[in-house]
Every structure is written in C-alpha cells, then in structure tokens.
Amino acid sequence: MATNGSEKCGWSASQLRKYSFQTKPISRMSHKDPEADRLIANGQPVLLTDTKLVSTALHWDLEYLVGNLGDGQFSVYESKDQKFMYFDEKKAKEMKSFEHPTRRIEMKFKDFVEKIKNHKPGDKKIYLQQTLNDDVGKRIVIDFLGFNWTWVTEQQKKNGWGQLTSNLLLIGQEGNVTPVHYDEQENFFAQVQGYKRILLFPPDHFEMLYPYPVHHPHDRQSQVDFDNPDLEKFPRFKEVEPIEAVVGPGEVLYIPMYWWHHVESLQNGGQTTSINFWYKSAPTGKIEYPLKPQQKVAMMRNIEKMITEALNNHEEVGPFMKAMVLGRYS
Ligand SMILES: O=C(O)CCC(=O)C(=O)O
Numbered sequence: 001m002a003t004n005g006s007e008k009c010g011w012s013a014s015q016l017r018k019y020s021f022q023t024k025p026i027s028r029m030s031h032k033d034p035e036a037d038r039l040i041a042n043g044q045p046v047l048l049t050d051t052k053l054v055s056t057a058l059h060w061d062l063e064y065l066v067g068n069l070g071d072g073q074f075s076v077y078e079s080k081d082q083k084f085m086y087f088d089e090k091k092a093k094e095m096k097s098f099e100h101p102t103r104r105i106e107m108k109f110k111d112f113v114e115k116i117k118n119h120k121p122g123d124k125k126i127y128l129q130q131t132l133n134d135d136v137g138k139r140i141v142i143d144f145l146g147f148n149w150t151w152v153t154e155q156q157k158k159n160g161w162g163q164l165t166s167n168l169l170l171i172g173q174e175g176n177v178t179p180v181h182y183d184e185q186e187n188f189f190a191q192v193q194g195y196k197r198i199l200l201f202p203p204d205h206f207e208m209l210y211p212y213p214v215h216h217p218h219d220r221q222s223q224v225d226f227d228n229p230d231l232e233k234f235p236r237f238k239e240v241e242p243i244e245a246v247v248g249p250g251e252v253l254y255i256p257m258y259w260w261h262h263v264e265s266l267q268n269g270g271q272t273t274s275i276n277f278w279y280k281s282a283p284t285g286k287i288e289y290p291l292k293p294q295q296k297v298a299m300m301r302n303i304e305k306m307i308t309e310a311l312n313n314h315e316e317v318g319p320f321m322k323a324m325v326l327g328r329y330s
C-alpha cells in the first residue's frame, strides 16, 4: 500500500477498513488502451481513468445540488451502524420475522444536506440512493446531457448490452459501507466526489460468499459479515481472492454483471458522490460448453426460484434439495 502513490492521489491506506483476506489490485488504464475494450468485452473488471463519463458532474458539491436538484423526494437510508445492506421491500413484507437493517426515509434534498451538516458522532449514518429522474432542475439536465454518452453508448453497442435501465445517484457519508453483493445488470460505476474503495470477487465465488436464499429479502447479498466472519458456518470464506481499487473523482469502474462487490466510502474522507450506469445484459447467445460461472449462477437462481414456487413453503426448500442430492450426488 505504501508504494501505490496514494499520498499523491488524495487518500491514505489508514483510511481503509481492515479485513481478514488479502487483495490484488484491479487493472487501471486509459479507456483508449485496447486492453480496456478487451476486458469489458470479456466481462472482466477494469478501472478507467479518463473516460470523462461524468466530467460535467465533477462540480456537484452539496451546495450546487441543493440549488439545482429540484424539489422532489429523495430516498435516504438510515443505519444504526455504518453498513447499508440492501433488502427487497416486497420480499421483506412477506417475511414476518425479517429485521430491517436500514430504514428508508423520503425527504427533500435540502433536508438530507441539513442532516449531513448537523451530523454528530453517535448519530445514525445516512446514505442517499436515488435514481436520477426528470424532476431535476435545468442545470442538472444540462450537466447530464454533457455526460460522455458517445463513449458509453458505444460500449453498450459493442458489447450487445440492452437498454440503460437507470442512473443511481449515491451520496454517502465517510465510512459508509455497502456490504458485498452482486447485481443482475452490467454497471459502469462513475466516481464524482470523494473516494470509495471497491472490493470485487468473481462470479465463481458463489460457494465462498454464501448468498442468502433467493426468496429472502437479502437475495444477492452475502451472509458473511466481513467484520466478523463466522468460519464455522461459512468455512470456504477463507478461500476468497478479491481484487480491489480505490476510485476517485473522474474515474469509472466497470463492474461486470454477477461480480460480487463491496463498497466503502473511505474513513475520514468526507462525503462521497457516485453515479452508476446500469445496463441490461446482452441476450444469451448460442450456449457454449463449458458454461461460464455466471451462467451457472443464473441457472441456480432459476432452479431455486422454480423449486421455491412449486413447494409454496420456504421451509421445505432446503430439505427438498438435500433429499435430491445427499448420498446421490454428494
Ligand atoms: O456505491 C455503493 O455504495 C454501492 C454501489 C453499488 O452496489 C452498485 O452501483 O451496484
């Protein structure tokens, strides 16, 4: 860490949380490097230093956003600790025993900024996560139209991706953590202000990261708590081999679909702002063998959903799958 030149790039290793595993760096390069296109085409992560994807948003500090984001409602999550684990609200309603790790509050942007400004140690942490929509003010629209749509749309076309589904605006407090999970969309993750550390694990880490059942509100999230991993319950967590990078203003990380990611706003680094670009995946082409790990994850999800639906009782799913496998395929 001491040799990565971080002194020059606005952060230091002491701002990173400590975990039980070692990491390797994510490839970092110019978007003009032919290797970058090759990595994206192969569904491999890459950190791009100079796309100018959101260069017209780099001045989006809180003051500017208060003046220009408009009068609409924004989704703000509140957490008792620093973790913001995602949960599916529909699945949460169906599970009586579910304990909500965070609370979603709808508020005006100016009230969010007030909360950040008046935040005292010991207060609940907050994280704004709101899809950009057309309620925003004129200047934001102009900034948005100035994004590097040429480059990003070319990537979408070259890789056969489907439509852009959304741009999520994330404004977090220093130290906030989004625990490890995977998404079912392709993602160009653009850093706007502040620094985030992102840990990535390939799709074949399914067996090392122990995702919750698909019917669970925490579907797609790992059950393993990085701060306190239960190695008796999750022994293969010891085998994880993550890669990591710290992304700063103007940088873009390609997070391929089904890649696990953990995101932390650096400690004592001030608030962070990011905008992601979520794209539907390319349609499944001709199936070639051997299947890729991400295709197997997609298959497992579908089969698990079918079994869960057919049994019509979550409690029967585990015993049913055990009966199918134990002593026969094991
Ligand atoms: O920035 C974060 O905290 C989480 C972002 C994320 O998970 C995503 O863009 O898919």
Ligand SMILES: [Fe+2]
Pocket (backbone or CB within 6 Å): 181, 182, 183, 261
């Ligand atoms: Fe994500």
